[in-house]
Amino acid sequence: MTEKVVVAAFDFDGTLTWRDTFMPFLARGLGWPRFLLALLQCSPWLAGYALRLVPNDVAKQKLMLVALKGKSTAEMDDWTTRWLECDFPGQLRPQAMAQLAEHQRAGHCCVMVSASPDIYLPRVAAQLGLDGLICTEMEVNSGRLTGLMRTPNCYGEQKVLRLTTWMRDRFGADAAVTLHAYGDTAGDKPMLRLAQHAWYRGKPWKQSSD
Numbered sequence: 203m204t205e206k207v208v209v210a211a212f213d214f215d216g217t218l219t220w221r222d223t224f225m226p227f228l229a230r231g232l233g234w235p236r237f238l239l240a241l242l243q244c245s246p247w248l249a250g251y252a253l254r255l256v257p258n259d260v261a262k263q264k265l266m267l268v269a270l271k272g273k274s275t276a277e278m279d280d281w282t283t284r285w286l287e288c289d290f291p292g293q294l295r296p297q298a299m300a301q302l303a304e305h306q307r308a309g310h311c312c313v314m315v316s317a318s319p320d321i322y323l324p325r326v327a328a329q330l331g332l333d334g335l336i337c338t339e340m341e342v343n344s345g346r347l348t349g350l351m352r353t354p355n356c357y358g359e360q361k362v363l364r365l366t367t368w369m370r371d372r373f374g375a376d377a378a379v380t381l382h383a384y385g386d387t388a389g390d391k392p393m394l395r396l397a398q399h400a401w402y403r404g405k406p407w408k409q410s411s412d
Contacts, residue, residue, distance in 0.1 A: 206378045210305040211365055211393060214316035214323065216386040218302070219293045224318045226289050228269050231281030240269045258389070259355035266340070271349030275342060282322040297404050298384065305382065306331060315365055315393060317357040321347070334372070336364045361393040
């Protein structure tokens with residue numbers, strides 16, 4: 203018999219939270235002087251991204267190289283602890299958290315699908331009681347970050363590719379999956395199009411509203 207499952211896929215930054223979390227995470231870890239220096243070093247790429255001249259993944263990769271190359275995984279864990287204690291409280295959207303809680307009470311499989319990196323999101327996902335995490339994964343060599351992404355930036359169509367692969371691996375190719383998806387930017391819309399039930403910026407979304 204074909205298994206019937208319900209999956210709720212949530213973007214993180216701006217969907218479960220009020221705003222982006224990666225920049226505050228870097229600022230907390232590096233400290234403001236080094237964080238501002240990193241932004242200055244990356245300013246041509248960041249400005250190009252703001253002007254839509256540089257792709258999202260190119261600008262992000264440059265920032266990661268400057269800010270994270272050579273940092274140890276132990277250091278990332280320390281950064282995460284400080285960020286969770288100092289910056290994360292108050293960041294969660296009440297409506298989104300209520301929707302997540304409703305899915306969890308119903309026994310649905312809840313997964314975070316985020317372009318942010320795996321240097322801090324696993325602890326967030328565990329804290330929220332999520333069943334799975336799909337995100338941008340960083341390359342680690344001998345316990346230290348190379349600054350390079352091990353997987354493509356989990357944004358746009360990559361969210362669809364990673365999520366469909368994750369669901370197939372978890373439930374099997376023959377599973378009848380009903381997908382609920384939640385997002386807040388253009389990079390989430392491919393995932394929303396995949397879903398039978400989609401929410402965009404806290405409101406029901408249909409492809410015709412794109």
